[in-house]
Amino acid sequence: AQSVSQHNHHVILSEAASLELGCNYSYGGTVNLFWYVQYPGQHLQLLLKYFSGDPLVKGIKGFEAEFIKSKFSFNLRKPSVQWSDTAEYFCAVNRILTGGGNKLTFGTGTQLKVEL
Amino acid sequence: DSGVTQTPKHLITATGQRVTLRCSPRSGDLSVYWYQQSLDQGLQFLIQYYNGEERAKGNILERFSAQQFPDLHSELNLSSLELGDSALYFCASSVSRDWGNEQFFGPGTRLTVL
Numbered sequence A: 001a002q003s004v005s006q007h008n009h010h011v012i013l014s015e016a017a018s019l020e021l022g023c024n025y026s027y028g029g030t031v032n033l034f035w036y037v038q039y040p041g042q043h044l045q046l047l048l049k050y051f052s053g054d055p056l057v058k059g060i061k062g063f064e065a066e067f068i069k070s071k072f073s074f075n076l077r078k079p080s081v082q083w084s085d086t087a088e089y090f091c092a093v094n095r096i097l098t099g100g101g102n103k104l105t106f107g108t109g110t111q112l113k114v115e116l
Numbered sequence B: 001d002s003g004v005t006q007t008p009k010h011l012i013t014a015t016g017q018r019v020t021l022r023c024s025p026r027s028g029d030l031s032v033y034w035y036q037q038s039l040d041q042g043l044q045f046l047i048q049y050y051n052g053e054e055r056a057k058g059n060i061l062e063r064f065s066a067q068q069f070p071d072l073h074s075e076l077n078l079s080s081l082e083l084g085d086s087a088l089y090f091c092a093s094s095v096s097r098d099w100g101n102e103q104f105f106g107p108g109t110r111l112t113v114l
Helices: none
Strands: A004-006 A010-014 A019-021 A023-025 A032-038 A044-050 A056-058 A064-068 A073-078 A087-096 A102-106 A110-115 B005-007 B010-013 B019-024 B031-038 B042-050 B053-057 B064-068 B074-078 B087-094 B109-113
Touching (some): A010 A019, A032 A073, A044 A056, A044 A064, A044 A073, A102 B031, A102 B042, B005 B087, B010 B019, B019 B109, B031 B074, B042 B074
Parallel strands (some): B010 B109
Antiparallel strands (some): A004 A023, A019 A073, B005 B019, B019 B074, B042 B053, B087 B109
């Protein structure tokens, strides 16, 4: 089945450590890719997105992601995490549907805890 | 604040009941999407409306229905509620019906079915 996979369900890091969260998708054809973050008790916020062009995209709060088409991957990175990055991170794929609509398909999410 | 509003924030009801969740999209956005977030199913797409018309359907149960009104707000109706319907229901909006636009999410409605 077509899906979005996030390999790490729970990640615990110390402040200033580097972060990489994996995301793979199994859809063929053209897709748009997103990373969303959900802070405790809050709604989903967009971190970054890839539509086309440079496969290395930069988002808010120092996050970046690299789209590797041959690997169907869109991994999220941050060189140095902060305590305030503690949140759940979701990778999502958008693709056009028969009939012209579209939908986001989300991965299962990664809970990141950053310790002081 | 994404500009997408949802009411109510919390809803507690009993099995067998019917509830209505409301969403107002960002100003200028014509597409509205509904998602369900639960512990066992994760974040799942339910349905998309564009300018009053249904555009795409996902894993939406027959007991659930939605509509988008002329003022572009949307309502998600959940009926014959079961314990398993307890979840966080998010609404999102985007400018157009096309897949090339990002979706902005509202704060969600937490539904608890007792």
